[in-house]
Each structure stands twice: as C-alpha cells, then as structure tokens.
Amino acid sequence: MQRPTLTFLGAAGTVTGSKFLFDTGGARLLVDCGMFQGEQVWRRRNWEPSPVDPASIDAVVLTHAHLDHCGWLPVLARDGFTGPVLCTPDTARLAAIVMRDAAHVQEADAEHAETHGFSKHSPALPLYRADDAERAVALLHPVDGPAPLPGGASVRLRSAGHILGSAFAELDLSGTRVMVSGDVGRPGHALLLPPQTPADADVVLVESTYGGRTHDDDAHESLVRAITTTAHRGGTVLIPAFAVDRTAVLLLTLAALEREERIPHLPVYVDSPMALRALEVYRDAIARHDPQIRPEIGTAEHLFAPRHLQLMSTREESEQLNRPDRTCIVISASGMATGGRVLHHLAAQLPDRRNTVVLTGFQVPGTRGWALAEGARQIKIHGRYVPVEADVVVAGGFSAHADADQLVAWLRAMAAPETAYVVHGEQSAADTFARRLGDELGWNAVVPRHHEKVLLPAADEHKAA
Incomplete structure (x- = not known):
C-alpha cells in the first residue's frame, strides 16, 4: 500500500498562502487554499501556475475564511478544480463574502492602476475576476460533524476560536491521523469561546504566527x-x-x-x-x-x-x-x-x-x-x-491569534506525534516555536521548506508500534 505524502505548497517559511496537499494514493486532498501576502517574493507566487494540476485534486478542506486561507480558491476553480470544498457553515458564509470582495478589489485596483499608469504591466490584470469567485463559491460544501472525503479518508472540523466558523481539521487518512491547526484563537477572544481540545494525532501541522512572542494585554x-x-x-x-x-x-x-x-x-x-x-x-x-x-x-x-x-x-x-x-x-x-x-x-x-x-x-x-x-x-x-x-x-x-504560550498550552493536551510541522509563521517565529516544542513538550518539531514533500506514517506502522 502506498504511504501517504504531504507537500507544503504554502505557509512554509512565511505566514500566508496556506496550502497543504495530502496524497493518499487513493485521493489528493488540499487543506486550505490561501493567497500569499506581504513581500513581493511571496505575492508573486499567487501568479505562478499550480505545481499540481488543479483538476487532479479531489477535495479541499477549508479551516476558515481569511484571505490567506481561502483567497486562492477562485484561481484553483478557474484552472480546473471541480471537487467539493468542505468547511463549517459559518465559514461557507464568510468565505463567499471574502472571495467576492477580493475579486472586486482586484478588478478595481487593476482598473485604477491602468487608468493612472502605475502598473508594471499593460494591460493591468487582476489575479482573478468575479466569475472566478462565483465558480469557487459554488463549490463550498458546509459540513457539521465528521464527513467523508474521497479515497476512504474523513475529516472532522472542530472549533478553533479564531474567527466565526474557524476550525482545526482532524483528518483520518485511512488510519493515519493528522491534525491541521489552521489559525488557533486566543482563549480570551471577546466574542468566541476558546479553541476545543485537539485529539491525539500521528502528525500535527501547527501555525506559528506568534510563535516567538506573547501578546501585550495593554x-x-x-x-x-x-x-x-x-x-x-x-x-x-x-x-x-x-x-x-x-x-x-x-x-x-x-x-x-x-x-x-x-x-x-x-x-x-x-x-x-x-x-x-x-x-x-x-x-x-x-x-x-x-x-x-x-x-x-x-x-x-x-x-x-x-x-x-x-x-x-x-x-x-x-x-x-x-x-x-x-x-x-x-x-x-x-x-x-x-x-x-x-x-x-x-x-x-x-x-x-x-x-x-x-x-x-x-x-x-x-x-x-x-x-x-x-x-x-x-x-x-x-x-x-x-x-x-x-x-x-x-x-x-x-490579534485573534493565540500567542506562543497559548499555543503550547493548547498542544500540551496531545500525546507527542511522530512529527509536528511548524507552519504559517515567519521563518524566525517558526524556528523559535519548533525549538520550544522540542524543549518543553519533547516533540519532534520541524519547520518545512516551501514545496517540500514528506512521507507520512502508514496505518500499519501504528499497529506494529
């Protein structure tokens, strides 16, 4: 049986562009499909063709509706993806708003740049248009509770307390358990209850936006x-x-x-x-x-x-x-x-x-x-x-992100996974947080590289262990 693989298509070495591709041998599953933001070296990646044929992806799991997690879905849909995008009901409502607005802003900015002559390109073009956003919105598939995925996998979305509808994804890839944190909220969010407690997993992907800092309460x-x-x-x-x-x-x-x-x-x-x-x-x-x-x-x-x-x-x-x-x-x-x-x-x-x-x-x-x-x-x-x-x-x-202390406290409830991949953070923050997971929790914590591909443990390995 083919061992499942994971490829980091975004949010590796940077804090935006979340895209994590799981290939189980029976299906290709993408968790999050976000836009890159910030420095030009990252923003330029939004315009690059997908390294994986969008039509070959069987399903997308969306953790929440922020642009750096959902904002590239219209490109994926425009270029051939037609599968379901599984998310919570509130994420479906908010993601539709976010993607439609992003298309409108990009079209307006392109028009403004063309009119006033400050674009580097002629004609100035948006990354995607309103009809691309509508194509992506039509693929949103709200789920409430455990849901099947192609290839015999399944997912459970549990509240992450970051924004309304935000979730961390607990994946079962035919016996291989993976937890993808998405963005984890603060225990003291003004409107939302704290994140739920994650179950044990064989592999963990955890954000590190504030991996090297704690919040100022002032x-x-x-x-x-x-x-x-x-x-x-x-x-x-x-x-x-x-x-x-x-x-x-x-x-x-x-x-x-x-x-x-x-x-x-x-x-x-x-x-x-x-x-x-x-x-x-x-x-x-x-x-x-x-x-x-x-x-x-x-x-x-x-x-x-x-x-x-x-x-x-x-x-x-x-x-x-x-x-x-x-x-x-x-x-x-x-x-x-x-x-x-x-x-x-x-x-x-x-x-x-x-x-x-x-x-x-x-x-x-x-x-x-x-x-x-x-x-x-x-x-x-x-x-x-x-x-x-x-x-x-x-x-x-x-900020609606958990800081480093809060992330460690949240993860402490889990047994040590085989590997924890520290993602969605600037390089220094991710490195700092990975060292902290090793020092304080005894975890094997790694900061992956952009486009790096890794093997995941197969289900029979757990049984043998």
Missing part, C-alpha cells in the same frame, strides 16, 4: 490613549481592520469603552462593504446562539453599537472620510493596508500630524501595515510616496 489602554489624544488635537483616528472578526471586536470594544466613559463619544464610521456583510453573519450567529459564541454575549441588539455609529456603503460616502470635517474614528479594511478603501484614507490622512493610525493585528512583513509599524517615514500608495506625519500606534493585543 491593547485597550493603547486604544484609549490614541483616541483621547487625537480627539484633543482635533484629528481623525484611522483603524485599518480586517473586515471579518476584527471589525466586530473593535465595535464591541468601542461601545464598552463609551459606556465606561473612558473615551469621548465620537462619530464612528465603518467604511468597508465586506465588513458590513460580515457583521450580519456575526449578528445572525449571536441571535441563534451559535455554540461558538460566548454565552455571556446575550442578544445581538445592542452589540457593535457605539452611540454615533454610521455604516458607510457607497463610494461617495467613503470619499467623504478621506478628510472628515470633524474628529471621528474610521474603521476600514484591509487590516494590513494591502488594498481596499483604507488606502485612500491613508493617502489623505497620513500627512497630517493631528491624525493617528491604530494597527490592531499581525502585520505581515512587506505590507504597508508592517512598514508603518516599523516606523517608515513614507509609504507607497497607488504609485506615489506618501509622507507619514500622523502618529502610528500598534495595539497588537487585539
């Missing part, structure tokens, strides 16, 4: 200081935020800080059509008492509602926020300033020292958000360099 205080200081000087607080989950958490936090009289009651604008659609999914989950939601949250009626909240849907409304006529808070996607409406706001507001930009999550190296966090004095937006005179505040404690 995030709320950082936000309070940024808002009060900016209000005193009559500026705007601009918060680039992920549309899925982070915007909801920020609105929940701002509403609580207002009730506690810790911040002034300012207009709060949410300028992201995708965030508005994602908020409706969260509200629905709360209203139907989704088991992922913390029971103390209560009803959805009074959530995400600072006193002067305004939801901006049109382009004209968005343009008004480039230079607001009053002190306010603007929340706009994307969270790492890689695209979307927030770029126009940054271009207009960064040169004004009255303003403040608050970064609320992990910033992938090579992104504009990372450059701002590292103290860049200019950043390039739409082909032009914009001076950075506004304050930049990093409130990393809003």
